[in-house]
Each structure stands twice: as structure tokens, then as C-alpha cells.
Amino acid sequence: MASTDELLTLASVQEAHELIKPFIHQTPVLTSAYINSLASTPQTPESLSKTEWAGHPPANPTLRLHFKCENFQRIGAFKARGAFHAIERLKQSPGFDASRGVVTHSSGNHAQALSLAARESSIPAYIVMPSISNPSKVAATLSYGAQITFSGPTAPEREAAAQKIIDEKGAVLIPPYDHPHIICGQGTAALELLSQVSVPLDAVITPCGGGGLLSGTALACSESPATRVFGAEPSFQGADDGKRGYYSGQRIESVKSLTIGDGLRTPVGKIPWSIIYERRLVDGMFSVTEEQIKAAMRLVYERLKVVVEPSAVVGLAVALYNEDFRRMVEEEVGEKGWDLGVVFSGGNVSLAALGGLFEE
Known part of the structure; x- marks a missing residue:
């Protein structure tokens, strides 16, 4: 590797x-x-x-x-570039089970981007968003078919909520920037x-x-x-x-x-x-x-x-x-x-x- x-x-x-x-x-x-x-x-x-x-x-x-x-x-937003690249690389990964989905935490633009990229590959998307997220970005994320979980605004709170979904669903984490x-x-x-x-x-x-x-x-x-x-x-x-x-x-x-x-x-x-x-x-x-x-x-x-x-x-x-x-x-x-x-x-x-x- x-x-x-x-x-x-x-x-x-x-x-x-x-x-x-x-x-x-x-x-x-x-x-x-x-x-x-x-x-x-x-x-x-x-x-x-x-x-x-x-x-x-x-x-x-x-x-x-x-x-x-x-x-x-x-x-x-530019976030579509990274999300599509991550999804396409994930699809190439041996043993990837698309039915388990992908998960991320984002205040809005990465949330929308990953939701869109996942939808176009028929992969479930689970999105953790801070409760203070821009309402228009929340609505847009929902429009792409994602399931949203709200969390506190800090990075540790968002990451903890994402980890819970990983534990429950087996979803693959696609972070908003650190990958x-x-x-x-x-x-x-x-x-x-x-x-x-x-x-x-x-x-x-x-x-x-x-x-x-x-x-x-x-x-x-x-x-x-x-x-x-x-x-x-x-x-x-x-x-x-x-x-x-x-x-x-x-x-x-x-x-x-x-x-x-x-x-x-x-x-x-x-x-x-x-x-x-x-x-x-x-x-x-x-x-x-x-x-x-x-x-x-x-x-x-x-x-x-x-x-x-x-x-x-x-x-x-x-x-x-x-x-x-x-x-x-x-x-x-x-x-x-x-x-x-x-x-x-x-x-x-x-x-x-x-x-x-x-x-x-």
C-alpha cells in the first residue's frame, strides 16, 4: 500500500x-x-x-x-471534487460493501458533496451536521437523499457522532478534509x-x-x-x-x-x-x-x-x-x-x- x-x-x-x-x-x-x-x-x-x-x-x-x-x-462548492474522488477510489477498494454506506461530519458543503457523490453510485450517505449549520445547507443535503444526524459544533462532538454511526452501520468514514x-x-x-x-x-x-x-x-x-x-x-x-x-x-x-x-x-x-x-x-x-x-x-x-x-x-x-x-x-x-x-x-x-x- x-x-x-x-x-x-x-x-x-x-x-x-x-x-x-x-x-x-x-x-x-x-x-x-x-x-x-x-x-x-x-x-x-x-x-x-x-x-x-x-x-x-x-x-x-x-x-x-x-x-x-x-x-x-x-x-x-469545490467540495464536490474531493467527494467524488473519494467515492471513486472507495469503489475501487477490494472488499468494499456499498450497502454499508459512507459517513462524514460537515457544516454543509462537504455534506452536500458527499451526499451527491454517494447517491450517484447508489451508496447510502450518513451525515453528521452541527446543530448550528446553515438551514439552506441542511435542506440541500437532505435533497440529495442523505440521512442527517445533528451534533454539537466542535470537532470532537462531530467526530463522536460519526463514530457512533460507524459502529452501528459499518459505514466508511470519508472525512471533510483530513484524507x-x-x-x-x-x-x-x-x-x-x-x-x-x-x-x-x-x-x-x-x-x-x-x-x-x-x-x-x-x-x-x-x-x-x-x-x-x-x-x-x-x-x-x-x-x-x-x-x-x-x-x-x-x-x-x-x-x-x-x-x-x-x-x-x-x-x-x-x-x-x-x-x-x-x-x-x-x-x-x-x-x-x-x-x-x-x-x-x-x-x-x-x-x-x-x-x-x-x-x-x-x-x-x-x-x-x-x-x-x-x-x-x-x-x-x-x-x-x-x-x-x-x-x-x-x-x-x-x-x-x-x-x-x-x-x-
Whole structure:
């Protein structure tokens, strides 16, 4: 049997892409001259006055953004890639009994993705969801035929509920991010992105919750030395565990945050951490506030005219508002600037939730 490291390479991501092509969409890459101009304009001293960068000259980077729109993926999120890859690999496993089903724990997007992938292979899907999950994501998961069990919001509570189902049903666990097949499937989004843009990308930035998308992106870019990879997180109530762990050298194992980026409320998994930090395939981590996430989200709605959820836009928010990131770009390349790939991870947000986010 191949070791975990042997399963986590660029070649593994390429193989995953070939396997799941019949089941997924190649999502579009969009650009916006207006957003490029905004990202390449210094923030005002007033806008920085209540931040950690107050009193410092605003950074003045040049950024050209390329948006990989996984909000147009099946089930409305990149998670379909990893779920289909995991199911297809599972079907190839000797002795796999499809009647026992599969089980996972997820706040929404992986729940929907696994439910869809399992349904298309006539495999029962058992989903553990936190009781605080977005109602629209619960409804969507049910629509794919899954059986839902509700749990507490923390990772240990979700894992315990999933283990009970495994003990009772004999179902196979397909975790939301901490598995080589999931990671390689998620990396196919960046693999597509690199082939879709007409210029070499200087960097790619993705949201980071459990780290499946970020670590998969790092694998996809691992043999493109000119393309660096960065992670983006909310800072609210310690949701920036990936960033804090990355710069302290110690993975943080628990997160309790009610950030509006509900898909990013989980700690970075062990296997993603091994890619992100231990193998140093990710070049840095950055965080943004709730207000910055909402501002980026509003910008996408008003200028790109596409539906995104709060978790999806943290990378764009970093490019627009995080002065550490912006100054890094300015100081490293000056006026030449960067072509930056920005992965929009999904668009599963209800109209009611949108109204609550943007009510005056």
C-alpha cells in the first residue's frame, strides 16, 4: 500500500482530475478591471486608523486577480471534487460493501458533496451536521437523499457522532478534509486554474478551514516554482488557527468561532498541516475581519455579479485589505505586480442570510 506521502504529489492530483472529470464541472475563471484597480490602489489612512497598521504609510501593490469560481461547481462548492474522488477510489477498494454506506461530519458543503457523490453510485450517505449549520445547507443535503444526524459544533462532538454511526452501520468514514483522496480531489481546482489563465500565476490564495483546499492547491502548484501559495482565514474569535499555528510552529487542534465564514470554523487537519507547514508548500497565512469579508462579498456581488458565500471571499479580502500581504507584494515586485489566482470556494448562501449580512 502506498504511503501517505506517495499519495500526496502533483501526479496524485493529476490522476484525481482524470478520474473525476466525468462528474464535475470545469469552473470558469473571471477577471475584473475594476477590482484590479481597487486592489492596486492604496487604502486611505482613515480606513487604517482603527487597525494594527494605523500610522503606517498604506501599501501600494499592483495586483491582477484571476477568480476561480468554484461557486459554479456542482453543489455550489469545490467540495464536490474531493467527494467524488473519494467515492471513486472507495469503489475501487477490494472488499468494499456499498450497502454499508459512507459517513462524514460537515457544516454543509462537504455534506452536500458527499451526499451527491454517494447517491450517484447508489451508496447510502450518513451525515453528521452541527446543530448550528446553515438551514439552506441542511435542506440541500437532505435533497440529495442523505440521512442527517445533528451534533454539537466542535470537532470532537462531530467526530463522536460519526463514530457512533460507524459502529452501528459499518459505514466508511470519508472525512471533510483530513484524507489524501479528499486533498487530491480538492487540488484539481488549482490544476484547472493554472491551465485556464493566459499568463503564469505568481501566486494562488485560497480559504483555509480544515486545510483540504489549501493543501491540495499547494500540491497542484508544487512543481510550478514561480507560483507561490497562500492561505486566508477569518480572524474572528480565533478562526485564524491556521495562521497562528503556521507562525508558532504548532498545529492548533480546536477552534470555537462563530465567524460568518461558517465553512472555515474547523481546525487545520493533520494531513493538510503536513503539507501546509511541515513540507513548507504554503508560503504564508493571512487573516481578515468580519467587516472586511462582508466588504469583499459585496464587491463580488456588485461587480462580478456572481453569488458567493462569506467563506469564499477571504482570499480576495486579504488582497484588498491585509496590509501585510499587500506590502509583501509591493516590496517584492514593485510596479511589475502579481498575477494572483483567487479561489472562490463556494456560493451556498440563502437569500435570508444575505439579507441579515447586509441589512442597513
